[in-house]
Amino acid sequence: MSEYRAPLEDIRFQLETVGGLKDWTACPGFEEASEDLAYAVLEEAGKLAGDVIAPTNKIGDEKGAVLTDAGVVTPDEFKPMHQAYVEGGWPTLSAAPDLGGQGLPATLSIAVTEMITSANMAYSLMPLLTSGAIEAIRAHGTDAQREMYLPKMIDGTWSGAMNLTEPSAGSDVGALRAKAEKQADGSYLVTGQKIFITWGDHDLCENVIHLVLARLPGAPTGTKGISMFLVPKYHVNEGGSLGDRNDVRVVSLEHKLGIHASPTCVMSFGDEGKCVGYIVGEENQGMRNMFTMMNHARIGVGLQGVAVAERAYQQAVSYARDRVQSADIGGKSREAVTIIHHPDVRRMLMTIRATTEAARAIIYRNVWASDRAHTATEDDDRRYAQGEADLLTPISKAYSTDIGVEAASLAVQVHGGMGFIEETGVAQHYRDSRIAPIYEGTNGIQALDLVGRKLNMDGGDHWRTLIGEMRAFTDGLDGVMAASKAGLSLGVDALSSAAEALVANGFEGIVDTAAAATPYLRLFGTVLGGYLLTVQAVEAEKRLKAGEGNPTFLKAKITTAQFFVEQLLPQATALLAPIKAGAHHLMALDEEAFARA
Structure with a gap:
């Protein structure tokens, strides 16, 4: 297998010609995103991708992610690789500065993400889904939810996962059966099973923040009656420390054609009736x-x-x-x-x-x-x-x-x-x-x-x-x-x-x-x-x-x-x-x- 070398010359040229690089500093909030800064970021990202992450690609394919009694375990080589990714501040590139991000253009971040993905596609899925969850919580969550969850998701301490698909509800999401019932304290008890949940559990981050689609009692049928809930793997205490384990578990891992190091989980919520979640946005607006x-x-x-x-x-x-x-x-x-x-x-x-x-x-x-x-x-x-x-x-x-x-x-x-x-x-x-x-x-x-x-x-x-x-x-x-x-x-x-x-x-x-x-x-x-x-x-x-x-x-x-x-x-x-x-x-x-x- 040949080594991966980041195509920096083409990435730079494409950012200059179709990615707006020369206009970034004219955009409010991007004043510091100069060409010199962008080139320096790309250079360092190329080194990380080629020298640190790429060597784990074949290892991950051969060893894969494994489900144990303690949860999903990734190959040993992934831990220092992920640590280097987090300590380098790479997850924070385009995130909002008020939440601990660097506030750089997403166009620069996507170029960095390309290199990480070329280096190890299976691993790259975890930060990809985390950044998507960050966007959803930031756009639709409460101020308290943003303050409690986003900083540690942005800095890579916690990860995020998307929970849509069920055995009877694939592309037709409206057929889902997962349920949520409101409790006196404003939280919800979530029950149901989700399949094909990418990086639904793993040992690289302290916590996994699940965004789960479920239906409230009496909600309209189809997609119009779906709500979104935030379900943490571990409860989060006031101040941000981790509490007890939530009633969320991995039933099994799918045996897949590829991306073996990316755990594709069957997730079960509320087996013991104690899975606590928090609604994100308004009721019945989960699909939006x-x-x-x-x-x-x-x-x-x-x-x-x-x-x-x-x-x-x-x-x-x-x-x-x-x-x-x-x-x-x-x-x-x-x-x-x-x-x-x-x-x-x-x-x-x-x-x-x-x-x-x-x-x-x-x-x-x-x-x-x-x-x-x-x-x-x-x-x-x-x-x-x-x-x-x-x-x-x-x-x-x-x-x-x-x-x-x-x-x-x-x-x-x-x-x-x-x-x-x-x-x-x-x-x-x-x-x-x-x-x-x-x-x-x-x-x-x-x-x-x-x-x-x-x-x-x-x-x-x-x-x-x-x-x-x-x-x-x-x-x-x-x-x-x-x-x-x-x-x-x-x-x-x-x-x-x-x-x-x-x-x-x-x-x-x-x-x-x-x-x-x-x-x-x-x-x-x-x-x-x-x-x-x-x-x-x-x-x-x-x-x-x-x-x-x-x-x-x-x-x-x-x-x-x-x-x-x-x-x-x-x-x-x-x-x-x-x-x-x-x-x-x-x-x-x-x-x-x-x-x-």
């Missing part, structure tokens, strides 16, 4: 409140696709530069060469590289829009930025996790037969990546959210504005990207045509729209990715002409964008036909016809 956590997590999960693709890419390149097999096609010599010389291997490597950089750009732009929304002082600016962030969130999650699986699969293919052998390590990336398109709302659900909610939001202003931006930029292309103008224009036109067709479907054509949702999201992600890579290529050309920066890196940025538009974008543009075809043949078979005789 949980979406604060889920939207945060969806971007983080999308980032996992980028992170695992980057790790798989590095390993595939290392192997391809070392593995000698067959003569160079078209070469004069019959001597065997390293496989990176072969066109099909180059195709795979370039595909991984280009889609990884495209997805990275989408996510960085998504989080920068969110940063702008949170710091904007004018209502129109806030509305525009939040609208863009909302529009891009399902694309960030679904497109990025899809390409993560595809990239990991291609990395296995680059290794040939050795890729199927566990000892090379590349198979782990493939196994780990496969969960990301499933959790935090399957990618099919993300696609439905995009076409059902986000396209119609504010009358379609946000996607029309973005398409207008892409079209204006593409029309002005010249220089090294001039030859890519026609291909990118076709992509933008296809995206616009598809969006107009889906909006025109209305409620009468809702099945047709649902049938087109997934190909439409893929089209959107690919066109947007191609556009953002082209933006970077244009900037790379400017720097080359000015004699600034690393020429090798800048030339590679241009080539990568050209490859994406020439080789990958046409595949997505072709999705316009199935998007417009409707659901007839998709839904034509009778249910019985699917079964083999």
Whole structure:
């Protein structure tokens, strides 16, 4: 297995070109977020990820998390690694200063998170869910809850977990059966079982703060009758010290395809009737409140696709530069060469590289829009930025996790037969990546959210504005990207045509729209990715002409964008036909016809 090296040059360049880095200090609250500070943070994060966290990745895969009588135990090597992460102040980067955070842009934090995730995806899930829980409590909790729980969650002393899914309630959260009953002192007794609870228990933090969805007596059916409750693993005394153990326990750990070091727990609440929880927000508003956590997590999960693709890419390149097999096609010599010389291997490597950089750009732009929304002082600016962030969130999650699986699969293919052998390590990336398109709302659900909610939001202003931006930029292309103008224009036109067709479907054509949702999201992600890579290529050309920066890196940025538009974008543009075809043949078979005789 090759070592992980943080792609600092590309991360810096992407933050400069699509992540708003040069504008951070103009945002209220980010005045200290200078370029020099950002580069220093990234440099140190790269060292932590490569030197401290990455070596634990294979160890975690082999040892996994284990359930004992004392609870869930992680590999011994995780404890000093987590201690280094906490002592370095990394969990506090973008948290609010009044709660012990550093108040830096989330766009910087997401870049750091990418490196941590590439280094050890299974471990990264714990701080990811904790930060989502922090957002939910901060947005919807009481002042007392924020003061009692958030400082220690922010500094990494305690962690957070999201409890939605039940055996009978997966994507249909409204079918849940967990219950909560109010007590005289204002607390609630929570009962029920939750499954697939990531990092629901572990030995790296002193306490686990569960956010649990449950139903109050007499509440409306479905999602309208769900409330959110804060349930700590250990009760918290006045002053913040830990009290007795709450009536919460791990029933079992799931045996999974990948991310073995991430404990996926079956959690039981109130087996002895003594599980005490505290309502977060108003009654029957639990789903709305949980979406604060889920939207945060969806971007983080999308980032996992980028992170695992980057790790798989590095390993595939290392192997391809070392593995000698067959003569160079078209070469004069019959001597065997390293496989990176072969066109099909180059195709795979370039595909991984280009889609990884495209997805990275989408996510960085998504989080920068969110940063702008949170710091904007004018209502129109806030509305525009939040609208863009909302529009891009399902694309960030679904497109990025899809390409993560595809990239990991291609990395296995680059290794040939050795890729199927566990000892090379590349198979782990493939196994780990496969969960990301499933959790935090399957990618099919993300696609439905995009076409059902986000396209119609504010009358379609946000996607029309973005398409207008892409079209204006593409029309002005010249220089090294001039030859890519026609291909990118076709992509933008296809995206616009598809969006107009889906909006025109209305409620009468809702099945047709649902049938087109997934190909439409893929089209959107690919066109947007191609556009953002082209933006970077244009900037790379400017720097080359000015004699600034690393020429090798800048030339590679241009080539990568050209490859994406020439080789990958046409595949997505072709999705316009199935998007417009409707659901007839998709839904034509009778249910019985699917079964083999």
